[in-house]
Amino acid sequence: MSEPSAPEMRWWGWGSDDRASALPEHAEALLRAELQTDGRRRAPVALEQLTLAPSRLKGAGRDVLARALGSDGVREDRLARVIHAAGKSYPDLVRVRSGQMTGAPDGVLYPSTPEQVQAVLTACAEARIAVVPFGGGTSVVGGVDPAAGEHSAVVALDLRGLAVLVSVDVDSLTAVVQAGMRGPALERELARWGLTLGHFPQSFEYVSVGGCVATRSAGQASTGYGRIDELVLGLRCCCPSGEIALPARPASAAGPDLRQLVVGSEGVLGVITEVSLRLHRRPETRRYEGLFFRSFTEGAQAFRHAVQEDLAPDIARLSDESETRLSLALAGREGLKARLGETYLGARGYAGGCLAIVGWEGTEADVDRRRAGALALLTRHGALRLGASPGHSWAESRFAGPYLRDELLDRRIMADTLETAAQWSDIEALHAAVASALKESLGERGTPPLVMCHISHLYESGASLYFTILARQEPEAEIEQWQAAKRAASEAIVARTATITHHHGIGRDHVPWLEAETGPVGLAALRAAKQALDPAGIMNPGKLLG
């Protein structure tokens, strides 16, 4: 089977051509003023202009792979190689749009069973071919960068052929799902059983289940449904040294949790082929709405009280002053800004404050009850209720960020996001430190940025911070510019012992800061586990463990 149906993204950006979004005119004008861009555009180069190095798959290696997968299962054509040449990080897109295809994989493999995956890994370990597992290809941290490492060739292992809902256990609210299944397909299948996984990262439309698990992802509703690491009850992972198969178990005290060694392993230990997931009943209703707080501090305190009193909404986002200002401005005359009116907010003492989106999903009765409790608490802690309209706006554009980024890159605007998490007692200081680091590092280069942030997930002990950075691109130095900002933000994060990533993963881009997270001894333990599972070091070279 070569390429079963799964949505194919355009190679140079997000989505497909028919789903492209357009930047509204007033937004373009606003950004031009704020970022001092000149409005010139730069389109990606054409596919036929790309120069690809010849495939380095040699006769013997190619033969053994074709034996494992059939000749349809191994592709070396231009389009397959280009599509698998990069993920969707900002530096990936900068390189790809400019036609830098030096890193394309030598071939692309399309297995359709876990057994074929195992056979491929055995073959590649023998032939010393590096393997990059490829799910939805949505990594924003270089997680599918096709690096050969010390090997002579590298292949992408595309998991779209493993896309079956294997079984559903309605009594236990669990399902077994093949790793290549995409988010929307899984939700469609589960809907027939009256169930949902409830996992909706911004990349939902393209993301694969296995990719979510391998990168320890969180979705927009994870405050309610739980992070993917809380939803994985079992899994199968093919490693070069053999398969780890852990059946679904609700809980166990049988030693260290092996599931949590594979979850987040980003393809460097093996290929996740199947996952047992905890599900929820499909919600009867979804209620999203807007709140306003006088300040980020006030909103954060209110959210803290809510989650610590077991009244957290399922979706809880709190924009800081900067993100709120830009959101309102971009919404424009027809949008929230017009409806709210600055006089409305000003008269109530909320001018210059912060927008929050809160949402509940579940049965009508459950949503009514939880929403009433939460809104009572949040208003007690300063929230001004804005009604359903901001919630609808958010829901309509909840997956729009990556489309918008393509539009910004077209306009020579650097657009990136980064995220972290910390205890409540450190949230404000961390917010200030990262924002300062970004502003200073980009300001010094003459490209002062817009730095925006929101709290995106709540925990009893803390919260995540999600930053968006926009700046005029530095011509001919786009990557260096990005690196400087990335380095500054990352150093600020680890200096406060916050996590280098709350849900994007380590990939290639966060490797320099993993040791700050694990310490040298912890890192040595992870490397030892890798050595046992992947003695030839063929799995996803350069990611996670460096």
Add this chain to the structure above:
Amino acid sequence: MSEPSAPEMRWWGWGSDDRASALPEHAEALLRAELQTDGRRRAPVALEQLTLAPSRLKGAGRDVLARALGSDGVREDRLARVIHAAGKSYPDLVRVRSGQMTGAPDGVLYPSTPEQVQAVLTACAEARIAVVPFGGGTSVVGGVDPAAGEHSAVVALDLRGLAVLVSVDVDSLTAVVQAGMRGPALERELARWGLTLGHFPQSFEYVSVGGCVATRSAGQASTGYGRIDELVLGLRCCCPSGEIALPARPASAAGPDLRQLVVGSEGVLGVITEVSLRLHRRPETRRYEGLFFRSFTEGAQAFRHAVQEDLAPDIARLSDESETRLSLALAGREGLKARLGETYLGARGYAGGCLAIVGWEGTEADVDRRRAGALALLTRHGALRLGASPGHSWAESRFAGPYLRDELLDRRIMADTLETAAQWSDIEALHAAVASALKESLGERGTPPLVMCHISHLYESGASLYFTILARQEPEAEIEQWQAAKRAASEAIVARTATITHHHGIGRDHVPWLEAETGPVGLAALRAAKQALDPAGIMNPGKLLG
């Protein structure tokens, strides 16, 4: 500092002499009839009758340890060695009561700082002395068995000197606690801050925080407060190759979760010295009460609906028919049986049914709300409400099991417990399979047992089963008898891919079944991590990884 104050258990059983419980006369008569015992007693041998092998600590090893800890920090006297010679498993107690002290450690170390722990491990790795971390000493699976493995000597590392509440973060509801702190001391300290950990295993009175974390324990209220693995946000673990220090983080996507590699590591990777824990506000009120179901099946279904509709009580125990019958009979004329009356239950169709204990903890308002919702659901699914009295009885005796076991051993009755967990769809079949295995294996030996079981923890996807086994001891073959029952039950558990342990841990006794849980490849990864952290293999030989 030699031996800071921490409760010392009697060496041959549970608790201290002044806390000994007595078996009521009618209970003794009942058990004699049910188990066909002859009433003869057998007391443990006297301390002075024990024969200990001379300590194998040699001059050089002893010197280096004394240098690290001061001479007060190293003890080789009889009492110290005897107290650390075993945990509290059934085979431990059988051996110890009969005076078999061959396995006593050669010495006992009392560090009082993490730095001393690190120094001791370095010294022991050089001197090739095995180290058994010792918290509360409450393991029921042989977890503190002082095995030297391939080394020339073995020391117990008693953590009672690391018993400080290091810091509390009231905003984040977290605390940093030294590993040797005991359960009651921690709750006392936290109460001053208006906080609780909410972790109450049956061993609560003696358990250490580090021991709970190292064994991945669950407490009686963990359905509400969460298992210890859900409460650990960070930790410090001294390994022979260096320290793993992971600060508290609410969540992270930075690769595999190293915390979950150390949690449950049972001292084979290193010594946990400090833990960052997620806390709850101290409850204003506690409400425990009794319910009755027509059958275990009915009760299990009701509990399943409760947890899947987010209405699980914080404490939820459902005894099967056998445990209910014996509980009511043991409660006697003054107890629940008399108050309920068989006619009362019979008239309502509940004769021969199952007792459940449910409990809520929190603010008055929160408990009222959650209790009302849960009781409405549970009665809709068949529950008969018995009021607060059975709840009080349970709460009064919630830590009594281990005291009672000493009384039973005195009367030559084998008394052991074992536990597992599975998905809801497999709970009944697992319950039947394990009970049958126990009855058959002990019946074949001419000692037909009483096998009782309760559901002790609820999860959306499944539940735990906690079995109690009572049988007349087989004279001169007590250990073989126990081994036969253990083997039969364990084989029945792994045959159904249920977990070999839900909260007791692997220790020494479950080692033969760990590979059924992890598979050979998973086990190889854990062994590789151990090799990296403990290259000389001095840490807790024979436990967990065998």
